[in-house]
Amino acid sequence: MAQLLTIEDLRLLAKRRVPRMFYDYADSGAWTESTYRANEADFAGIKLRQRVAVDMTNRTLASTMIGEPVAMPVALAPTGLTGMQHADGEILAAKAASRAGVPFTLSTMSVCSIEDVAENTDKPFWFQLYVMRDRAFIERLIDRAKAAGCSALMLTLDLQILGQRHKDIRNGLSAPPKPTLANLINLALKPRWCLGMLGTKRRSFGNIVGHASGVGDMSSLSAWTAEQFDPTLSWDDVKWIKDRWGGKLILKGILDAEDAELAAQSGADALIVSNHGGRQLDGAVSSIAALPGIVEQVGGRMEVWMDGGIRSGQDVLKAVALGARGVLIGRPFLYGLGALGEEGVRLALDIIRKEMDITMALCGKRDIQDVDGNILVKGKA
Numbered sequence: 001m002a003q004l005l006t007i008e009d010l011r012l013l014a015k016r017r018v019p020r021m022f023y024d025y026a027d028s029g030a031w032t033e034s035t036y037r038a039n040e041a042d043f044a045g046i047k048l049r050q051r052v053a054v055d056m057t058n059r060t061l062a063s064t065m066i067g068e069p070v071a072m073p074v075a076l077a078p079t080g081l082t083g084m085q086h087a088d089g090e091i092l093a094a095k096a097a098s099r100a101g102v103p104f105t106l107s108t109m110s111v112c113s114i115e116d117v118a119e120n121t122d123k124p125f126w127f128q129l130y131v132m133r134d135r136a137f138i139e140r141l142i143d144r145a146k147a148a149g150c151s152a153l154m155l156t157l158d159l160q161i162l163g164q165r166h167k168d169i170r171n172g173l174s175a176p177p178k179p180t181l182a183n184l185i186n187l188a189l190k191p192r193w194c195l196g197m198l199g200t201k202r203r204s205f206g207n208i209v210g211h212a213s214g215v216g217d218m219s220s221l222s223a224w225t226a227e228q229f230d231p232t233l234s235w236d237d238v239k240w241i242k243d244r245w246g247g248k249l250i251l252k253g254i255l256d257a258e259d260a261e262l263a264a265q266s267g268a269d270a271l272i273v274s275n276h277g278g279r280q281l282d283g284a285v286s287s288i289a290a291l292p293g294i295v296e297q298v299g300g301r302m303e304v305w306m307d308g309g310i311r312s313g314q315d316v317l318k319a320v321a322l323g324a325r326g327v328l329i330g331r332p333f334l335y336g337l338g339a340l341g342e343e344g345v346r347l348a349l350d351i352i353r354k355e356m357d358i359t360m361a362l363c364g365k366r367d368i369q370d371v372d373g374n375i376l377v378k379g380k381a
């Protein structure tokens with residue numbers, strides 16, 4: 001096997017090992033994918049200041065996110081169908097995150113259920129909530145996250161209706177895959193993945209099947225999800241959810257300063273500058289380009305994090321320099337998971353950690369808390 005030194009190396013291995021339908025589900029954006037590409041490309045335009053003859057011993061990346069200690073300010077983003085990138089994917093990713101000392105977020109649309117992840121891991125995780133029309137289901141979901149000991153609720157605001165990803169439609173995305181001839185041929189080329197799946201019972205949406213009324217099997221499930229995302233979601237719902245949850249609340253999917261102002265007024269603990277990894281509004285600005293204006297608008301009233309396009313530790317440092325208290329990574333850990341399971345997620349986090357450490361040192365800093373706009377070249381490089 002080729003040496004795995006970068007997130008790109010993990011992506012290429014995942015592409016070989018994960019069935020096309022699920023690899024494409026991860027590695028795609030909405031419509032023309034222009035925002036998906038901009039998320040990564042805009043990091044490249046930000047240049048770092050090289051500093052010399054500065055003591056670089058005793059470095060630390062340790063920080064906090066909403067008061068929780070983290071080994072580095074990088075959390076695993078909520079991603080749907082993670083248990084289809086690799087058997088038992090959510091549990092494996094949560095274990096790898098715990099080993100690396102960073103937070104794991106479980107998606108509403110996960111394969112392993114909240115209870116299952118809680119039973120099989122030793123550290124509290126965050127739970128991401130989508131607001132569905134069936135409010136009784138949402139109430140139960142919030143209560144289940146509380147009962148499972150989740151230490152924060154992450155409410156996603158940028159998916160009131162689903163953006164269109166052409167590849168998912170062309171591939172006929174479904175979990176488990178439909179046994180069409182094309183799928184069977186593709187699965188035959190992915191023996192490791194198939195073996196893993198044969199060895200687990202976790203092959204559907206664990207938080208939903210058996211918990212939402214009228215959803216008992218796969219066919220009723222796809223009809224349910226297609227019509228359940230709630231287009232009426234409003235800031236009143238945010239208040240209602242905040243009150244019902246009663247713990248730390250993170251708002252995900254803010255890309256505009258006016259929305260950031262409303263988020264700051266909502267009393268939530270953190271917001272995430274995000275365009276859903278370019279999977280929703282194609283043509284929207286990249287997250288890193290939106291970050292500085294939102295940091296300015298919020299003015300320290302809540303923590304500001306970002307996600308989208310981070311593919312290296314250098315990208316994390318650039319985001320921190322532009323005012324993010326922390327970042328989330330989606331695809332980088334999914335590629336690791338698809339490539340090598342738990343070990344691959346650990347490797348993805350380790351690659352990012354090493355890159356952060358070396359970059360910080362070469363910029364003349366020893367403590368992530370001291371990283372600010374000073375490490376960046378001002379103006380157009």
Ligand SMILES: Cc1cc2nc3c(=O)[nH]c(=O)nc-3n(C[C@H](O)[C@H](O)[C@H](O)COP(=O)(O)O)c2cc1C
Pocket residue numbers: 025026027039077078079080107108109128156252274275276277278279307308309310328329330331332
């Ligand atoms: C395959 C996939 C599934 C996702 N599912 C969810 C989800 O269920 N809930 C959510 O809030 N965000 C979801 N996201 C968005 C991520 O949380 C995050 O915003 C995005 O992946 C960040 O961009 P990056 O992948 O470039 O790091 C998903 C992203 C991907 C790639």
